[in-house]
Amino acid sequence: MIRFRRWIRWLWEQEGSHGQRARGLAAGVFCGCYPFFGLQTLLGVALASLVRGNHLLAAAGTWISNPLTYVPLYWFNYQLGCWLLGPGHGWPSMAVLKQQGIWELGWSFSSRLLLGSTIVGALSSSLLGVLYWRWLKLQSLPG
Template sequence: MKRLKQWLLWLWHHEASRGQKARGLAAGVFMGCFPIFGLQTLLGIALASLVRGNHILAAAGTWISNPLTYIPLYWFNYSVGCWLLGPGPALPTLQAIQQGGIWELGLAISSRLLLGSTLVGFLSAALFGGIYWWLLKRSQQGRAHT
């Protein structure tokens, strides 16, 4: 527990401006909302490079999705996609699968999941990045008054 606390404090005080830290965290959270297992961290760091954000916080931000949150997060993202595009298809029958209907189902599901992931990722990134920026600003102001 002590190591975790030290590591979190190190992340909190890592050298970068408030904006770089917040953009890095936001980039990681955004990429963490997508079901691209194994690539989230790399893509989060790449996105942080594009927005000139902190790479370490981008990597940490992708942990918004982890083995404990995969199912609820992606189910929620899919539900948001269904809300925007309309209900998803019912599970296919064996006959539909034999006739190649599985490909249509895959597109219907993936389009809803990706659209939902994009919207949830954007809103989550704005929320987490904004709160982190505000906390950093508040922390800096507190140190200035002492």
């Protein structure tokens, strides 16, 4: 609980306007919804630069995907892609993922995962960015 409070305080004390901070967090969350392991933070910071957002919050936003959330997040993204594009070959087993990796499963799998990731990323980053911006505004009101 102490770590969580420190993390919240760290988020609260970031530099920049409320808009810059919210855009940075949103950029990181958007990039964190993609299965580009090892590149999410770089992509989040790059996107934050494009939208003039806070770079540290962008890096923190990519933590939406972590070892505890990888499988549920990417499974959901894939299922959403299947719902929009039609059924694919199915979600691979852990043995197949360990042996082949995500990107070696072909375009049928990758296209569904990327489409789902784009939609989930756009919706989650928009929602979290707006909520964070509103929270910052409310906290800065006098009294």
